[in-house]
Amino acid sequence: MSEFFSVTGVTAGYGASTVLHGVSLTLQPGRICTVLGKNGVGKTTLIRAIAGHCHIRTGRVVMGPRDLTNLPAHEIAQHRVGLVPQGRRLFPTLTVREHLLVGARATEGQEPGWSMHRVIEYFPRIGERLSNLGNMLSGGEQSMVAIGRALVGNPKVLLLDEPSEGLSPLLVNQVAEVLQTLRDEGIAILLVEQNYGLAMKLSDQINIMSKGQIVHTSTPEQLKASPEIRSQFLGV
Template identity: 45%
Template sequence: MAREALTLSNVNAFYGDSHILHGVGFALTEGHVLALLGRNGAGKTTCISTIVGFLTPKQGDIRLFGEAIGGLSPERISRLGIGLVPQGRRIFPSLTVRENLIVARQRERATTKPWNVERIFELFPRLQERHAQFAGTLSGGEQQMLAIGRALMGNPRVLLLDEPSEGLAPLIVAEVGRTIKRLKEEGQSIVLVEQNRQLALDVADQAVILNTGRCVFAGEASEVLNNEELIAQHLGVYHAH
């Protein structure tokens, strides 16, 4: 029986006085990719911020493999096994590619195949070619690969990807998609926040759609793909590329 890797139940979150998340609930199955979709301002990034501990939920429950993590510090949540590839990448521009990876290394979790620099270079041969280059001189696509590599160095049990295809050329977007599929094949549980609906639904098993901070759909990704009405109603502002 597949376990639930990450579960949110009735999560309410505020920025100051603004009530952003209203009773959000969904469950990511272990080894699956869950696409978190919605228009700009739907609450996707707030949802990610609440999971990683940047924002404390006012109400509700967040669990990582059954362990309550809602309201813990970001450092603690990271150590328990939540990895984040933030929007805008946030790598260290003045460190080399290799140094960026080494700095991100956490205590190796008792996994059968822990991530290390060699495995990251195997996943992203381009980074190996550029291992001694300053990260700030990489292309956008290479920086995105490095951001994913940095998150994997913490051996996350659940990996959160916040808008990984943003600002990237279509060829590189396809590469991001292939990377996500390969990680899934290795059993990595992933939450993917993505404006590129086509990419998201192509790699996801599950989908959750947020609209003004409420869950309006939670189910199989394939159910969203051909549901024109659902797409028009909740995702209609942007178009699949």
């Protein structure tokens, strides 16, 4: 299988601090690749580096024939790489409707697979909040809007950083259903998660990160059969 989206030897950090030390992984259409690890090991920095929010010092991020390394974030979005950042990062003075319209601009003029209407079908609650500002929403509603904002850009690759953080079990299940639908539609998904059970349920491939490096790669079934790996790097 040819590589659709690859991260090769990426080193990145902030100021004089290096967080990522030669991280490599690949994504394929219709598969969920998950990165697990304890807090502070570099998972969010990896997402930020791929999405253009953290400078890559060495290494490459490539999507098909396109080199996306250190492109501005808006250009990476235009190449149909969607982002659901940690903490949702909604604009407090934009309405829900405006958030979804902003997200749709990345693929303006293309045949929409995900429209505002379809997002609302999956998340009816935000359909009731279209005129509400970002700072008027609950945590669960903000998460729905953040996911919807990424989807209306019709991504080929979707990056999600802790999408289940702070959500009720009901909403976690709803997010899981959406991700399974996206996988079935052929989207390549990179999922950073702390929810071990959710990751094991959804993932086609598990990568464990420690101290800015990928230290273990396997299927969920293989990880289940490796209690020493789980204990050492995940504490489960």
